[in-house]
Amino acid sequence: MIVEAQPAPQPPLRPPHPRIPEPPRRVQVSLQIDGRHVAVDEGSTILDACRSLGIDTPTLCWAPNLTPVNVCRVCVVEVEGSRALVPSCSRPVSDGMVVFTDSERVRLSRRMVLELLMSSVDVSRAPDLLAYAERYHARSDAFGARTPYGEPGSRDLARPGQSRSVPAGAAAAIVGPVKVDNELYVRDYERCILCYRCVEACGEDAQNTFAIAVAGRGFDARISTELAVSLPESACVYCGNCVAVCPTGALMAASEYSMREAGTWDESRQSATETICTYCGVGCPLVLHVQDSRIVKATSPVDSPVTHGNLCIKGRFGFEFVQALPGGR
């Protein structure tokens, strides 16, 4: 049964308990961003400070529920006194810092990062990236036609430090095939920008399963299970937390993938309903995405203090019984 979202209930009466000491006052750090002064808590990142000023900074590998890895470099800013640009997502602010988020250098680097990504992977299911590309006038064909780099599947066997050639006039692009080796999700690494989010979610930041890691090196670096075995042969527990954090649609629930391939996925016809997972006593908040009266996807809010956006296999994929009632619905 689907429970409609309720207004927050009044806090219940609690027995008296010892006073919780107030948190220590945080030291404020003041800095200047694009000529504006701002004070933020010590330990904040430049990105936090930018956001507190309403400066919209592009991010791809950063996610609110993951440790910043600063690998995509689309969030770089110019910091006075720093030779190179600085990743705003992970650099803590310091007193007196002078930051420029929209200088010529910053705009060029951001555009180039986007063009390099668009020249090597299929970004058609990466809405954020496409929006940034428009903002920074990044072209998808800046380096010639995207051309498969090797035979399908060859990437899993690539030796580190042994590059292959593509025909002249072409830009080497990541080649598949789409990996469909289980019923719950699909891995289409032709769309992978190697943001490390799935690896973090599978490992230290959420699930602690370590079924996937980055393997190989350079342009052949790839997300892989051990020896590229199929997911059922790996340590994967199908929590789908990797799917939830993927920003480009490289990882996708099988149901969504087949609807998209069939052209029936239509977010304009979808509604989101908040509920609580019915499986166990943890009480994970669920958001059920419903299209044409059928649940097509389950997620959890990233800002939920219970889940931080993570779920288990049951909460994430175990909704089919709802719509498999006798006689159908």
Place this chain on the structure above:
Amino acid sequence: MDMHLMKAQPSDIERAALDAVEALEIPGVSGAELRRSLVLPALHALNDAVGWITPGGLEELCERLDIAPAVAYGVASFYGLFSTQPLPGVAVHVCDDVVCATLGSETLCQEIEEALGPEGSPPDGVAATWFRSPCLGQCDRGPAALVAVAGSDPPCRSHAPAEPAGLLGAVRVAVSSRETHGVAGPVPARREVAPVAGSVIPGAAELTSEAWPPAAGPAGTASPAAGPAGTGPPAAGPPVARIIARVGRVDPGSLDSYRAQGGYAALRRAVWLGPGGVLAELERSRLLGRGGAAFPTGAKWAAVAREPARPHFVVANADESEPGTFKDRLLMEGDPFALVEALTIAGYATGSELGFVYVRGEYPLATARLEDAIGQARARGLLGGDVGGHGFAFDIHVRRGAGAYVCGEETALFNSIEGFRGEPRNKPPYPTTVGLFDKPTAVNNVETLCNVLQVIALGAEAYADIGTQTSSGTRLFCVSGAVSRPGVYEEPFGVTVAEVIDHAGGTSDGQAPRAVLLGGAAGAFIGPEDLDQRLSFESARHAGLSLGSGALIVFGHDADLPSALVRIARFFRDESCGQCVPCRVGTVRQHELLERLAQGAPLGSSEADLVRLDEIAAVMRDASICGLGQAAASAAGSALARLGVFDGGST
């Protein structure tokens, strides 16, 4: 973490290889972190034993070290000297980098390919395979090759100069020896194999050949005067050999020989000065790091020494992989105790009880000599709980790299030692506060450490009198390419490029060079009109150059510069760790663009392609995580700007 294993079984050889991996004690490191630090040595053990990392071997490693298979696979598949695909037990790595390319490596590759089939895929019945390799650090005697033989000790050996018949002879000996002993059997060590292979050419390789003393010739008699260490009679020039003074004169296998030539005097003086005195001496000496960044060594050590967090570590960065650079190899092969002593002083001054030497995997002889030196120092009480009776503890572990240029980046090097993929970390925090095992760490290049001995032995003032005001001391220059006597030349700072070339016997054809690549692949080209460029940190900076690793690759007047640029671009593409977008994709696009320009087949127009190159250079320089990406466009950029390569289309 739930361990989910692959159910593949290791062989007995692999089990034994893992049994032999030494358990370590690292102060302040325990449990999972300590086990993880054994990942790289364990992967080496497996790869050395059977020639590749089998599923069963990997699984056994994971079980013993309690590490997830996907994570271990991620590490194993990072390094060029490891294979996670089946390989025969003999693998030849043939250098085809910029210098060896001018010394006939292409012919060598063709002949090897004829005998062993395509790279990495030997035809049926061939029990050896081969790969093209980036610079092997033998540029003074190329073309070079490295032959890895599974089950042998040492696990690989260098062949330089390598000619096809000799190299294939060595391969045949290795293959038949493996067959005679059964696949698992031991393969004779180099001492027996080398003469058969014909790989030790008298003369060129004397000083660093395994035999000691060298049979005859220049080694014993060479004056240290600015002569190339290891080759020929000394050239004219000021006698400045200090850092390499002992190379060729000292027996690298004898602590007594080292002490007889002044060894361990610096440590005694260091102890007399006390840790604070050593730091003060270093600061006054104005010694700058020789690894490329020219950071003041005294300031670095002082920063570590005053960090309250404990323990502290010292690391010698011996992952010398910059194309055209071989000075650290010479120092470690020719005077290994110097590095041991210098690192001991570093430990004493910074309050570290443990030091690591991270040697590139392509340097088997340097590794063996260093390990031997450390063993002797330990046996004589010069390493251990009470160093030399001076009342402090210090020991050294050697870590072998496994074929990854990026691991020369200090934070990537830490990750590699810790058992992670050799991906650089974001800086800050800097290693002096958060370094190896997240502890304060002083990491120095081998040459820098050897300079510390000079500072302590001579005294800061006398040391600072050498060289120029800002660049004190001497510098080792690795001269290779189109010169008569390639080698390592020690020169005071302030010498000109032309003078160094002169000391190396001038260009091999007697004509002005077409160009000189200063600082290796990450460096910059200068043209024939700039040969009076002075070589000091400040003059180089003033000219928009960098001394980098001290490599000086000379291109003859008829050199094919476009091909060299394409090779350098391929080097960065192959060696990028793949972590950040600017470098991972930028190095690929740069390589593609340069290939097109070199072939005279630009995408739109050459002008448009040159603009694209500039933009790639900008994003790599500005937005890459580490120095590899930041420097990846430097050589090409300088060649375009200073030498006009590709002006008016292809050259």
